[in-house]
Amino acid sequence: MTENELKINIESIINEAKTDYYDGDIVVMDSLKNVPTTTNPCKLELLLIVYCTKGFFNCCINDTNQRIEAGNLMVCLPMTIVTTIKTSEDIELKILGLSSEALFRSLDLSKDFWNIVLYASNNYVITLDNERQTLLNRFYSLLQFKLTHKHGLFHKEIMHSLFQCAFFELAELLASYNDNKRYTGVIRQGDLLFRRYIELLAESGGLERSVKAYAEKLCITPKYLSSLCKKVSGKTALSWIHQFTIDAIIKRLKYSNMTIKEISDSMNFPNISFFGKFVKSQTGMSPSEYRKKMCSADNL
Template identity: 45%
Template sequence: MTNNDKKEQNIDYDFILGKGIADYSDGDLVIIDKIGAKPIEGTVKLDMVLMIYCKKGRIQGDINNKTWLAEEGDVVICLPNSYLNNYMMTPDFESKIIGLSYNAIRHNIPMTKDALDLLSYVAKNPIIHLDLERQALINKYYSIIEHKVQHPSAYFHKEIMHSIFTCAVFELCAIIAPHVNYTRDGGTMKQANLLFHKFIDLLAKNEGRTCSVKKYAEELCITPKYLSFISKSVSGKTALEWIHEYTVKAIERYLKHSNLSIKEIADRLGFPNLSFFGKFTKNYLGVSPTEYRRQQSMKKEVLEVHTKV
């Protein structure tokens, strides 16, 4: 990060341990009783799965440049490579938080076609609303987890904790599943799913920098045509559409949450010149980079006035 950037903090397993806020940790799974009262300034990038169960009050914040509000009984699911900022809580806010490390996700979650569809839904809909019956069920799971934290087993403690957590996750998946539009291909697409998952990983690591389909295909040791084919088959969008989507998200993030100049943003994202960057931004955001930043600044000022009132 340059000195012109507003503070951006990566949140991962080690960060949480370093803060000393975990009530339980075992190398992959962390449990936190509550969020600190003082929000982290600037932008937060998650390098883990974070699930926040709202026990009381409300929390509002931006997840990947979209504002979300969670209330009592809601579960907020933030996936790896999500960007969080501008979050605020009501004074009576209480929560239970569970985090899973990035490595544990890759080893424990099979990237089947249905799983990719479900993850795609959660990425766009991070707030899960629970009715009273399901709130009671999640509270029971957490009570078991809390009991095991306070009374750890002499043997297989980590395995027990992960098993309870996995059951709770599948309960949430069962709640989400009816809302997901699953796509079917009439047979197995295991290899295509794996390649697509690797492609998305590369996009996330590239952090929105412009790159050709050919470049990503070379890194995956496949042809550009085949990369676009599997991307369209698995997700419904071409590889180029995915590349542009990540670039647009990065542009929005830098224009809204950094002090980088327009030229510095264009250079950081690999655009050949300001003219091309301006045309690309206007094509996807509807206005020039300067105008978009001005509009976002005005919205923030209005929000701050309403918050103070």
Template identity: 45%
Template sequence: MMNDNNEKKLDYDFFIGKGLTEYSDGDIMVLDNINASSMEGTVKVDMVLMIYCIKGRLQGEMNGKVHLAKAGDVVICLPSSYLSNSMMSPDFECKIIGFSYKSMQNTMQMTRDALDLLAYVAKNPVVHLDLERQALVSKYYAIIAHKIKHPHGYFHKEIMHGIFQCAAFELCAIIAPHVEYSNDGGSMKQANLLFSKFMEMLNQNDGKTYPVKKYAEELCITPKYLSFISKSVSGKTALELIHEFTVKAIERYLKHSNLSIKEIADRLNFPNLSFFGKFTKSHLGVSPTEYRRQQSMKKEK
């Protein structure tokens, strides 16, 4: 049994620093296995980990509850989960995909149904796969392994993300029938309901720079309470989430549209070009013009 009182974090930087990844691109990583020392003591997971057990057994406590996974099972660890008293059989083998929280948001979009599904996974992190599903997951990993060994220069990251998203949604499809979905009159906590509405509004507004106050007024709550809900559910404030959607829209327009810089600034509701330029530089590291130039150079290679 591995048990000490030192808490460590399992996050993107940890795995990169240990040189354990077979693939990583800043949002998603792939590990061929995990060593016992990584799981010693009390461990806080600061990303989404999907552990597919190929051989042997893995047992441990997640958030105070003991779980056992064997060959053919997938263990899903959500951000802010605590793992302790972990034990692996000597023959334990696994494959692991890790998602940053941002990547998970981009994949799933935090709708009410997604929140219900995540709430179910938090309580039931071990997904048992039948033989057909095991074969399907193995095929996904075979494709991923092939793309890692034979990367293509064009759209490699986008292709990898597409494969990962498909694999994640396959798992969601397995889990979904077991979830009791909430509705407006159901048992969903008010905070989650308000947060899901907030996320729906962000999706509909497609990156426009509306202030927190506007969203709060539409939800009939105070800006302070909206940020409290946001932080509680997602780990990020309402303003941080608004900015994430805006940055994503800026990247999309600068990469894939012929809109002028001013047209993009106007479309995203920035008050002026100067403010748009400062915002873009603070989040992307360069001016809008320079970012577009860099993307054009990448396409020409």
């Protein structure tokens, strides 16, 4: 990251812009009017999908100039560099953002999806036919409907599921742009190793928390694994371990009747004190405080 490069993630968007919906992983917006302008390069730490319904805008993506017009879809993966955004006066957009953490942990990594992701990394703008435009508008209308009915026990989970469905439709669209339904470019060894690392984390479910253990399974050194993760995703190997671990803990806190000690034992922590310190380091609250907060939110 250069000295003047700005990081754009879910948190920074929430703090700086007007959004229609946000949580820790998803943000939905329908305008760039409230987004602060900057001449500095912006590094995305999220998946950004921008659908232009009217007008146009120009920008530079990874040093390539792009023009997005009505009926175009722009897809930017995490670690993309965006600069020089200029819009027409009549611009109308639909903007969806998904955190890189949610992207990697929620998708089926065992299929050809990674080939499609690699295709998207080199093809930022897609022209949608009328059928695809209708489908995207319907997905967005459904999201907007749910935004007006925000309360409910599983509201966040429903939003995530809707977003995931929309993204798989996007993946299907990207696949259709290839004759053989797969990306035919050269897949870097680093991308393959990172893919396998995320698969191992998903298989472990947060129970294995040693970078060394994963590095041994991948036949590389812990130092190389961490630098590889940083280069591909912007996060270290240990950060990814912590992400998968806290996700597994949160699910147990929210959806099970297990005691705090039972959750600690099920996650292979040496003792409840160490477990409590880990949860607080990741959430800012003790396990019992976090569980109480989630129960209060569900009752709103």
